[in-house]
Amino acid sequence: MVRAPCCDKxxxxxxxxxxxxxxILISYIQKHGHENWRALPKQAGLLRCGKSCRLxxxxxLRPDIKRGSFSLEEEETIIxxxxxxxxxxxxxxxxxxxxxxxxxxxxxxxHLKKRLKQYQTKPDNTKKNLKSKTKIKSEPxxxxxxxxxxxxxxxxxxxxxxxxxxxxxxxxxxxxxxxLVEIDESFWSDALSSDESQVPSLSTxxxxxxxxxxxxxxxxxxxxxxxxxxxxxxxxxxxxxxx
DNA sequence: AAACCACCCAACCGCCTGCGT
DNA sequence: CACGCAGGCGGTTGGGTGGTT
Numbered sequence: 001m002v003r004a005p006c007c008d009k010x011x012x013x014x015x016x017x018x019x020x021x022x023x024i025l026i027s028y029i030q031k032h033g034h035e036n037w038r039a040l041p042k043q044a045g046l047l048r049c050g051k052s053c054r055l056x057x058x059x060x061l062r063p064d065i066k067r068g069s070f071s072l073e074e075e076e077t078i079i080x081x082x083x084x085x086x087x088x089x090x091x092x093x094x095x096x097x098x099x100x101x102x103x104x105x106x107x108x109x110x111h112l113k114k115r116l117k118q119y120q121t122k123p124d125n126t127k128k129n130l131k132s133k134t135k136i137k138s139e140p141x142x143x144x145x146x147x148x149x150x151x152x153x154x155x156x157x158x159x160x161x162x163x164x165x166x167x168x169x170x171x172x173x174x175x176x177x178x179x180l181v182e183i184d185e186s187f188w189s190d191a192l193s194s195d196e197s198q199v200p201s202l203s204t205x206x207x208x209x210x211x212x213x214x215x216x217x218x219x220x221x222x223x224x225x226x227x228x229x230x231x232x233x234x235x236x237x238x239x240x241x242x243x
Numbered sequence: 244a245a246a247c248c249a250c251c252c253a254a255c256c257g258c259c260t261g262c263g264t
Numbered sequence: 265c266a267c268g269c270a271g272g273c274g275g276t277t278g279g280g281t282g283g284t285t
Contacts, residue, residue: 016253016279038270054271055254090273105274106252248284255277264267 013047017056026061059102066098
């Protein structure tokens with residue numbers, strides 16, 4: 001089928017919003033809400049398309065928007081959620097009150113991605129040929145890696161060191177604690193579901209075997225999956241049931 | 244002071260999905 | 265079932281801004 005243009009651009013304004021336009025949009029939404037974005041600009045007297053209005057409201061004018069730079073905790077949360085969810089910015093934004101998907105996306109591309117890239121770069125980059133739907137840096141097992149003081153003991157420690165740039169683990173043997181896995185999309189959506197009765201569809205079939213370097217025995221692997229499961233919002237009972 | 248450069252972020256674009264008909 | 269519309273999402277862009285030479 002032939003798709004109609006997202007909006008009729010004839011005579012509609014584009015580009016940065018003026019203060020006046022903002023005021024019109026705010027007062028209209030305060031009075032009438034925003035049940036129909038397409039009709040809204042016409043009714044409000046704005047020469048914008050509905051999409052543009054929606055974006056402006058969602059990303060900038062909404063009263064509950066938190067302005068200003070991201071805190072360390074927020075950055076840490078973004079990194080952790082990105083590990084779990086990938087580029088699902090709206091899902092990540094849902095876990096950060098007052099932050100928009102657009103804002104998080106920007107922060108990721110301008111700050112966090114670079115830091116992670118730096119962090120993940122190592123002279124002998126054996127992972128460059130690996131492909132994955134979801135890249136996950138596993139939390140090191142305290143049992144399997146306790147022999148090395150150089151290996152951080154928790155994911156938050158890892159993430160903090162990435163954020164503050166103090167991490168220098170490329171000097172160490174990252175292969176012992178890093179792995180890349182492929183996970184069924186439904187795993188995350190199920191795990192994040194508020195419905196307790198839903199059990200995330202974990203399957204070891206989804207593990208990309210050649211890349212699966214984490215854990216030297218089954219217990220370590222289970223610990224890894226358990227941790228991811230809980231991080232993704234799954235319950236302990238759900239994990240037990242699944243396995 | 245001017246030119247250049249790099250970075251940031253608001254906004255746009257196109258695709259996807261859900262829903263009503 | 266097919267179609268069309270509206271909303272939502274992620275990727276990308278380009279103007280603005282601040283830093284450097």
